[in-house]
Amino acid sequence: MTAPSLFWSPLVATLHPYVPGEQPRIAGLVKLNTNENPYPPSQAVIDAITQAAADGLERYPDPESLAVREAVARRHGLTVDQVFAGNGSDEVLAHAFQAFFCHPGQALLVPDITYSFYRVYAQLYGIELGVMPLDEGLCVDVPALAARAAQGCAGIVLANPNAPTGQGLPLADIETLLQACPDRVVLVDEAYVDFGGTSAVALLARYPNLLVVHTLSKSRALAGLRVGFAMGQAPLIDGLTRVKDSFNSYPLDRLATAGAVAALDDQAWFDRACAAVIASREQLAQQLTALGFEVLPSQANFLFVRHPAHDAARLAAALRERAVLVRHFSQARIAQYLRISIGTPAQCDRLVSALTEIFKAV
Numbered sequence: 001m002t003a004p005s006l007f008w009s010p011l012v013a014t015l016h017p018y019v020p021g022e023q024p025r026i027a028g029l030v031k032l033n034t035n036e037n038p039y040p041p042s043q044a045v046i047d048a049i050t051q052a053a054a055d056g057l058e059r060y061p062d063p064e065s066l067a068v069r070e071a072v073a074r075r076h077g078l079t080v081d082q083v084f085a086g087n088g089s090d091e092v093l094a095h096a097f098q099a100f101f102c103h104p105g106q107a108l109l110v111p112d113i114t115y116s117f118y119r120v121y122a123q124l125y126g127i128e129l130g131v132m133p134l135d136e137g138l139c140v141d142v143p144a145l146a147a148r149a150a151q152g153c154a155g156i157v158l159a160n161p162n163a164p165t166g167q168g169l170p171l172a173d174i175e176t177l178l179q180a181c182p183d184r185v186v187l188v189d190e191a192y193v194d195f196g197g198t199s200a201v202a203l204l205a206r207y208p209n210l211l212v213v214h215t216l217s218k219s220r221a222l223a224g225l226r227v228g229f230a231m232g233q234a235p236l237i238d239g240l241t242r243v244k245d246s247f248n249s250y251p252l253d254r255l256a257t258a259g260a261v262a263a264l265d266d267q268a269w270f271d272r273a274c275a276a277v278i279a280s281r282e283q284l285a286q287q288l289t290a291l292g293f294e295v296l297p298s299q300a301n302f303l304f305v306r307h308p309a310h311d312a313a314r315l316a317a318a319l320r321e322r323a324v325l326v327r328h329f330s331q332a333r334i335a336q337y338l339r340i341s342i343g344t345p346a347q348c349d350r351l352v353s354a355l356t357e358i359f360k361a362v
């Protein structure tokens with residue numbers, strides 16, 4: 001990174017921007033580091049995008065993203081005024097932080113180990129954070145979080161299943177949190193929920209303070225298209241729309257709109273792809289256990305593992321030398337873990353062979 005510039009505003013000099021996982025510029029690597037779907041998206045998506053391009057790109061897209069919001073509403077049994085769409089769930093999260101969590105003097109509560117963008121957005125918007133340690137099993141400590149929330153807070157943000165641990169909370173725990181701070185928003189980021197988690201969408205009718213955020217980047221294999229959405233009661237969606245209309249009134253372009261609608265409507269592709277990823281996850285968990293790894297239970301499209309006899313950072317480097325990318329985080333509490341995205345069966349085999357080779361060499 002370059003030295004701070006005199007031209008920067010003071011806030012910019014203090015930012016710790018998110019460090020994205022490596023997107024390699026060379027071909028042939030087995031890419032198990034950023035939790036993408038290993039399968040290409042549904043053919044219906046490709047056809048819809050091709051058609052949208054042929055229909056013409058000279059006109060602006062719909063500033064209200066109605067077609068995508070309708071498709072989400074159809075899929076989740078909601079009305080269109082309960083859905084907000086954005087350019088990837090990262091953008092939706094950014095809008096939500098601005099819309100709901102800027103309460104001066106009150107802290108936004110987040111687990112200490114979770115999606116690292118939450119800290120970045122909090123810093124960007126000057127939101128104080130109340131960081132809540134995970135329990136000994138690396139699960140969100142719901143009783144502690146609820147007790148802290150009940151004392152007053154700016155809201156709660158958590159990923160369910162959590163990232164990078166992959167562990168999920170039951171809906172009863174989400175309800176406990178919703179009830180602990182009825183006058184603040186509880187944002188549940190369900191980026192990975194389709195791989196075996198339990199969605200809080202079922203609670204939306206009963207909790208006006210619940211916002212559920214989804215992405216098409218994982219279970220719909222559309223990380224390259226940048227589509228995410230939030231679901232909540234209409235007043236929360238109105239809050240997000242006020243923020244959006246204040247700086248970015250075209251969240252989804254015409255190609256993303258066409259692709260997203262086709263993806264949301266292709267239930268058969270979705271069911272097959274999720275089942276394939278889950279089956280590979282269960283098999284890989286067994287293979288890694290056989291190699292001596294401790295594998296946390298996962299409801300996501302990745303595994304969070306550590307090996308009692310091997311340093312995680314060195315393992316990640318040795319795998320990279322063998323053209324396999326996995327993710328290592330340097331945060332002290334999880335520095336001995338690797339996060340491994342679930343690949344195709346062939347990619348998982350490459351990982352297992354590379355690990356076997358590394359273990360033989362030492």
Ligand code: PMP
Pocket residue numbers: 034035087088089090091115159163189191214215216217223226227228
């Ligand atoms: N939430 C979580 C927990 C994630 O891991 C990610 C992606 N890494 C996102 C949100 C953002 O996904 P996208 O912007 O691609 O929708």
